[in-house]
Amino acid sequence: MRKKIAAGNWKMNTTPEEGLKLASQVIHMAQDESLSDTTIIMSVPFTHIESIKKIIPPTKNILIAAQNCHKEVSGAYTGEISAPMLQYLGVDCVVLGHSERREYYKESYAELETKTRIVLKHQMTPIFCCGEKLAKRQENAHFDLVKEQLSSSLFELNVIEFAKLVIAYEPVWAIGTGVTASSEEAQEMHHFIRDIITKKYGDSIAKKIPILYGGSVKPENAQSLFSCPDVDGGLIGGASLDAEGFIDIAKSF
Ligand code: PGA
Numbered sequence: 001m002r003k004k005i006a007a008g009n010w011k012m013n014t015t016p017e018e019g020l021k022l023a024s025q026v027i028h029m030a031q032d033e034s035l036s037d038t039t040i041i042m043s044v045p046f047t048h049i050e051s052i053k054k055i056i057p058p059t060k061n062i063l064i065a066a067q068n069c070h071k072e073v074s075g076a077y078t079g080e081i082s083a084p085m086l087q088y089l090g091v092d093c094v095v096l097g098h099s100e101r102r103e104y105y106k107e108s109y110a111e112l113e114t115k116t117r118i119v120l121k122h123q124m125t126p127i128f129c130c131g132e133k134l135a136k137r138q139e140n141a142h143f144d145l146v147k148e149q150l151s152s153s154l155f156e157l158n159v160i161e162f163a164k165l166v167i168a169y170e171p172v173w174a175i176g177t178g179v180t181a182s183s184e185e186a187q188e189m190h191h192f193i194r195d196i197i198t199k200k201y202g203d204s205i206a207k208k209i210p211i212l213y214g215g216s217v218k219p220e221n222a223q224s225l226f227s228c229p230d231v232d233g234g235l236i237g238g239a240s241l242d243a244e245g246f247i248d249i250a251k252s253f
Pocket of ligand 1: 009170174175176177178214236237238239
């Protein structure tokens with residue numbers, strides 16, 4: 001059985017103080033018995049990692065993620081944060097290739113491959129994002145694009161490396177817009193993704209990889225999305241900034 005995951009992506013929100021308060025509420029509620037087999041991830045700003053990490057109990061189901069990292073381990077890259085720095089702080093996962101980073105920081109397929117490798121090398125789990133803009137879906141080119149995003153950055157990994165990934169499908173037109181993919185649209189793409197993984201890495205790996213859906217996940221729509229056979233959870237932006245709503249989403253499996 002695959003892991004069920006609710007991952008909150010806080011983006012560039014909250015001060016460290018507000019973030020610590022939000023995290024402590026999430027942690028408190030995440031210890032509910034009904035969530036014992038759900039993995040709760042908080043993807044927080046770099047400045048919040050150290051203080052939040054200190055209040056996470058040593059349970060296995062509450063993890064902390066960073067939202068990016070640099071592709072080199074060190075060097076003259078003013079303003080950047082490296083994988084060893086994150087590993088030192090006890091970060092569990094790193095979100096890579098979010099559409100906002102692809103769009104605003106022009107992250108390329110090659111750069112994302114290097115980042116994926118560096119994150120894996122430092123014993124953290126990449127949460128690798130893919131997803132199409134509305135125009136691609138309207139042209140019916142969304143499957144080809146997602147396949148290209150995954151194959152161009154990930155398909156040179158060996159089986160052992162690939163098996164450690166979490167994939168997040170986030171249609172760009174659904175991010176922060178209030179428009180959610182229907183459960184049929186989500187299932188169709190998740191099934192497609194699992195199918196291309198099967199073809200490349202085999203059935204047993206494909207069956208193990210969690211594929212999250214992201215894009216306006218809310219307490220009201222989480223249940224129908226999470227009940228799709230190939231949707232293993234969510235990457236939740238706006239709704240993760242409210243502890244109660246986020247935990248309601250996590251309880252929707
Ligand atoms: P959203 O963001 O839930 O606010 O749409 C999702 C994401 O960008 O990961």
